[in-house]
Amino acid sequence: MPRFKKKTNKSLLKTIPMDEVALDLGSPDSLFQSLIQHSCSIERFYEYYWEQRHLYIPCLKSESGDNCQDKQFSGTRSSYFSKLFNHEILKEIVVSKKLEYGKDICACRFDDEKKCRVNAEEDGPVTADKVHSLFHVDEMTLQFHQPQRFHDELWKIQEKLESFFGSQVGSNVYMTPDGSQGLAPHHDNVEVFILQLEGEKEWKLYSPVVNLPRNSSSDFDDTTVKGLTLLDTIIMKPGDVLYFPRGTVHQAKSIKGTGHSTHLTISTYETQCWGDYILDFIPYLTDVAADKVVSLRRGLPRKYYNQTSTDGFKQNLKEALISLAESLTESTDVEMSDSIVCNFFANRLPPFGSVQEQLGKNPTLSSMVRLSYPDHVLISRGKGQYHAEDTLEEEDNDLESDEEGDKEDSGKMEVYVYYSTRNRRITHMMEEEEKPKGLRFAAECWGGLTTLKKSESDFVEVSDLNLPMHVGLDMLVALWAEGLLECKNDN
Known part of the structure; x- marks a missing residue:
């Protein structure tokens, strides 16, 4: 050399x-x-x-x-x-x-x-x-x-x-x-x-x-x-x-x-095994299951801390864990608490050659739309209480929600759109953890957002998204303003 x-x-x-x-x-x-x-x-x-x-x-x-x-x-x-x-x-x-x-x-x-x-x-x-x-x-x-x-x-x-x-x-x-x-x-x-x-x-x-x-x-x-x-x-x-x-x-x-x-x-695949996922998911699953399974609500033995090494305590713990596992049914929404995937979207590389600007004119009810970078958008849903640890950046343009009564609505289902289009390439894999970037919408937007995600690079008519009239267009405009939605208008 x-x-x-x-x-x-x-x-x-x-x-x-x-x-x-x-x-x-x-x-x-x-x-x-x-x-x-x-x-x-x-x-x-x-x-x-x-x-x-x-x-x-x-x-x-x-x-x-x-x-x-x-x-x-x-x-x-x-x-x-x-x-x-x-x-x-x-x-x-x-x-x-x-x-x-x-x-x-x-x-x-x-x-x-x-x-x-x-x-x-x-x-x-x-x-x-x-x-x-x-x-x-x-x-x-x-x-x-x-x-x-x-x-x-x-x-x-x-x-x-x-x-x-x-x-x-x-x-x-x-x-x-x-x-x-x-x-x-x-x-x-x-x-x-x-x-x-x-x-x-x-x-x-x-x-x-x-x-x-x-x-x-x-x-x-x-x-x-x-x-x-x-x-x-x-x-x-x-x-x-x-x-x-x-x-x-x-x-x-x-x-x-x-x-x-x-x-x-x-x-x-660093920290991407089943053990990592279960470690992340168990608190949410336990919270949901304890409301439904009476055996998980029974009290611990008196002075249990003196018994944790005994065979009897270990058997009771095993039975409780079995009850917890059996509570995981098809109706359990496993999307609600997944910090692994949120961290992935927060820290992965941005799209190669991505343009941080609005694509096309702003959407209307007669537009055709598609996600600009579908691989870089994650659609999730959950209750506000499961995102209390600052999983979304606390900036005005990163949160879309009702302006009234956030505390009262913390137990309601919401939809989250995480995206990696604005991630920083220069910090990639350099042990500088970033916060997820995302938008928050009403639960009624879930169906339209999943339709958009499934369509991948194909344009979809806004009317086919079946969005609620009171929030649907606002949601599309928010996505478009963030550079996540590409829009085609007839005019």
Whole structure:
């Protein structure tokens, strides 16, 4: 890698020309299918691989054998991957952005003799000369955090993948010198997709210490690794993709004599398991069930706190939990208390290239309308008391409700429209939690809103939404004013 030079006028952080793209970015499903390429269908992937076993997806070869190519795309996969991130892109970001060590970039190497990781003791602003020295002189792996904040093509890809998974999708870039290893063996608490961008890297995958862990591990020592089963050894080349489930112990080393290696790690499904959902949902379910199930309203034993370790108390608790589970019927509205999905919409990437303005003229009763970004709109309903912990931003333009008697109406059913169109790209996955942005409407708007959501990109006549006369048009105008609704008028 040559020394950093003065930035040229042509930015490498913009989207890649379509004739060079080797993934199908037409929809979230088509993108994921093109990512796993010829290996299997999406259905087969979830049935056989997801959370169960790794999948290595070597690049398809062209007839000449010179490049990786999928014939349905103009660009070759290896060439396209190399434009997602490389040293020239790193140069431009370092020179043009204000980066900090630890927050935006880290450097480390694995000491093969001591079998441990050595971290660069750096802090403060990132400089081009120091990054050059860390890579070339100290021979450390550079770890760049969340490059989708700066590179438009990665923004486009990860925004689509977030719509596919329904979960935040983060990424890190690892640039490793020739014949070197950056990280010690470890496991992650996320589902991992590796895209090899430059050079070659040998990956060793081992059996999990914990299946589907909720937390990432610390570095494993050599004794622990030797006690694990080696599942596979894979040589990753440009254009290759590798998936492995959370909990898979892994380590990777660039191949000596093949030059430096660059790979992109795409990760998802952090805190997205059934346990996380139940932990979030149980308070609401208990509140509803206790009003209906008499056994849940019976008093605790006298001085129960002296009995919590006894078999009798545990049996009574088990019976109460069974009653709670049995109270979950088809009539129970599981949408009312779901902070997981609200946090997703509050912190996911905004739509790629979204326009924060009204689309078309303001809606009338004779208009045709559709949601501008349907994947970025969540329609939920509940009672005000379940949103008392500030789940909506307390700004005048973020709440649509009756002006009178909010306290008296706190027990009434309401409809909430959460949206991510105004989220900040620059804070994505940077541990800066945002509050959900949303609008609040009367319960009678539920049917019309769900019709809009189901229509996706198709226009719907306002008359077909069957909205209540007294609030329906106001609701549409509020959505349109926020840039969430596109409107077509006959006039």
